[in-house]
Amino acid sequence: MIQAESLRGYRGMRHGFFTRQGGVSLGPYSSLNCGASTGDQADAVRENRARVAGNLGVMATNLVTAKQVHGISVGLVTGPWTEGTLPEHDALVTNLPGVAIGVLTADCAPIVLADLAAGVVAVAHAGWRGALAGVIEATVATMERLRARPDRTVAVVGPTIAQPSYEVGPEFHETFVTTDQASAPFFTVSPRDETRFLFDLAEYCGARLIRAGLRRIEVLEIDTLADPHRFFSHRRSTLAADAACGRQISAIVLASEGQ
Numbered sequence: 001m002i003q004a005e006s007l008r009g010y011r012g013m014r015h016g017f018f019t020r021q022g023g024v025s026l027g028p029y030s031s032l033n034c035g036a037s038t039g040d041q042a043d044a045v046r047e048n049r050a051r052v053a054g055n056l057g058v059m060a061t062n063l064v065t066a067k068q069v070h071g072i073s074v075g076l077v078t079g080p081w082t083e084g085t086l087p088e089h090d091a092l093v094t095n096l097p098g099v100a101i102g103v104l105t106a107d108c109a110p111i112v113l114a115d116l117a118a119g120v121v122a123v124a125h126a127g128w129r130g131a132l133a134g135v136i137e138a139t140v141a142t143m144e145r146l147r148a149r150p151d152r153t154v155a156v157v158g159p160t161i162a163q164p165s166y167e168v169g170p171e172f173h174e175t176f177v178t179t180d181q182a183s184a185p186f187f188t189v190s191p192r193d194e195t196r197f198l199f200d201l202a203e204y205c206g207a208r209l210i211r212a213g214l215r216r217i218e219v220l221e222i223d224t225l226a227d228p229h230r231f232f233s234h235r236r237s238t239l240a241a242d243a244a245c246g247r248q249i250s251a252i253v254l255a256s257e258g259q
Contacts, residue, residue, distance in 0.1 A: 001055060004156040006218040007114060013121065014056050014100075015112050015252040017158040017220070019230040023048040028244035033232070034065075035104050035247030049249075056100045056253050063100045063251065066092060070129040074122075074142040077101055091124035091139040095146050095254070102251030106232040107161040107224050109205045110250035113139065113214075115148035121252045126157075126205050128172075132179055136205060140212040150213030157209075158250050159231055162223035163188070163200035166235075173197045182207070 001016030023032030024047050029040040032048050050060035061080050066089035075089035077099060092101040101123050103110050108127035114120070124130075124139045140150055167190050176183045176199075186204040190196040206219045224231040237245040 002159065002220070002222070004112075004158075004218050004220065006154050006156060006216065007112070010114070010116055012119075012255050013114055013116055013252065014255060015114070015156075015250075016052075016055060017110060017112075017156075017250045018052055018055075018248050019159075020232050020246060020248055021230060023051060025246065028237070028242060029246040032248065033246030034102075034249040035106075038246055039244055040246065052102070052249055052251065053100060056251060057255065058098055058100045058253055062098060063102060064092065065102045065104060065249070066090070068104060068125045070125075070127050072130060072133045072135040072138045074135075074138050076142060076145075090126075090130050090135050091122060091142070093120065093122040093139065093142045093146065095120045097254040098256040100251045100253035102249045104247035104249055105158075105160075105224075106234040106237075106245050106247050109160040109201055110158040111136065111139075111155060111205060111209075112158065112250060112252045113143065113153055113155045114252060115143060115153040117152050118143075118146065118148040119254060120146045120148040121254055123250060123252060126201075128176075128199070128201060131201065131205055131208060132176060132183070134208075136208040137212045140209075140214070151215060153214050154216045155209050155214050155218070157202050157205045157217070157219045159220055159222040159224050159248075160202040160205075161225045161233065161235060162202065162221070163198045165223055165225040166199045166201060167192070168197050168199050170195055170197070172199070
């Protein structure tokens, strides 16, 4: 797993941006696929998630994720989900030690946030739809309900499709700049086709974190599409006409007392 320098070494918390390495899945899902709805074998996904939980120091049942729908709903986690239930959220917030919260990605931006003075952590899944609609601000607002403060909160934008790999059409660009004029600087004209654009999702998420009042922000410069050895990439699979694509997980947990 990859750890951010801005969060590394904090006592009372563990986090990780896990890669696709270190699991048991086979074929296009090789090897640490943590997405249960990807078409992978259920037993393999369970084992992969158990390995992630072990790395974070929690039981497998205490690794919580949600059904992600590219929206802005934020779930307040007060305990592990009941088996068989998976609510629809694109961000999770908790102040409960010993329960790891995570998001699944394959090009979208995983964001982990922590205000350790308040004992509050969060994760957000920010694809372009969610980022534009306000999932980041909704996550920060939910943290504030638990007495977290944006000026104390550290946020890290994890491995994400990078701007050179993220070519979009003019309608995408128009949707963004019409909805959010401040997004214009995060587009450049594609060198391949002057009618198309390259979009910087990671830095756009960083800018939205600043708008939400945060000042301690780290953006990992890691391109999921360009690194097939370490990361699943939905766009890479789509370009290769391959319907199968796994999901890597990013997670954070407050340590239980004594850990």
